[in-house]
Amino acid sequence: MQIEKIFENNRDWVADKLNKDVNYFSELADGQNPEVLYIGCSDSRVTAEELMGAKPGEAFVYRNIANMVSNLDLSAMSVINYAVKFLKVKHIIVCGHYNCGGVKAAMQGNDLGILNPWLRSIRDVYRLHKAELKDITDEEEKYRRLVEVNVQEQCLNVLKTAEVQVAYRAGELTVHGWVFDIHTGNLIDLKIDFPALIEGIREIYRLE
Numbered sequence: 461m462q463i464e465k466i467f468e469n470n471r472d473w474v475a476d477k478l479n480k481d482v483n484y485f486s487e488l489a490d491g492q493n494p495e496v497l498y499i500g501c502s503d504s505r506v507t508a509e510e511l512m513g514a515k516p517g518e519a520f521v522y523r524n525i526a527n528m529v530s531n532l533d534l535s536a537m538s539v540i541n542y543a544v545k546f547l548k549v550k551h552i553i554v555c556g557h558y559n560c561g562g563v564k565a566a567m568q569g570n571d572l573g574i575l576n577p578w579l580r581s582i583r584d585v586y587r588l589h590k591a592e593l594k595d596i597t598d599e600e601e602k603y604r605r606l607v608e609v610n611v612q613e614q615c616l617n618v619l620k621t622a623e624v625q626v627a628y629r630a631g632e633l634t635v636h637g638w639v640f641d642i643h644t645g646n647l648i649d650l651k652i653d654f655p656a657l658i659e660g661i662r663e664i665y666r667l668e
């Protein structure tokens with residue numbers, strides 16, 4: 461993609477928006493009131509807004525390699541805090557995707573330098589779910605399942621933050637674990653049973 465082409469696209473986009481509504485950008489500048497925080501992978505094929513049909517102003521978005529929610533990631537923690545406390549989003553979505561390069565790399569033993577600590581967190585997910593994963597003999601199926609359980613663990617990491625716990629207990633916030641199936645374009649709701657999962661970890665992570 462050429463840089464000049466990007467600016468050309470931008471000019472076309474501005475013209476198109478203004479053609480439909482002359483006040484489009486002045487209204488956009490007034491502020492944002494998104495109801496959704498989307499946490500997804502940086503993968504160029506998994507475009508948050510486009511796959512959800514979200515317009516500017518509708519989704520607060522945070523993306524990194526393999527849609528991780530690490531408590532040592534100041535950026536992720538700041539995004540969640542701001543989205544919950546100030547934007548008062550009603551939904552937090554963690555969206556993984558099949559064929560995720562980050563998850564794939566974590567299934568292999570290569571030394572990838574600066575990526576090692578990041579991928580280590582995915583290896584930790586593998587260890588947590590080893591009892592289930594070790595019985596899956598088909599490598600492709602195991603890969604898909606690791607993508608799914610990684611989404612589940614990152615949703616729990618969202619729920620471990622104090623501000624989310626407050627909003628969740630007040631019934632003001634719902635957490636969703638999704639996977640984008642890159643082969644079909646479909647979004648899949650993993651329908652994670654959060655009450656049951658929270659019950660199992662509450663004594664350790666509950667914050668007052």
Ligand code: CO
Nearest residue numbers: 501503560561
């Ligand atoms: Co990915």
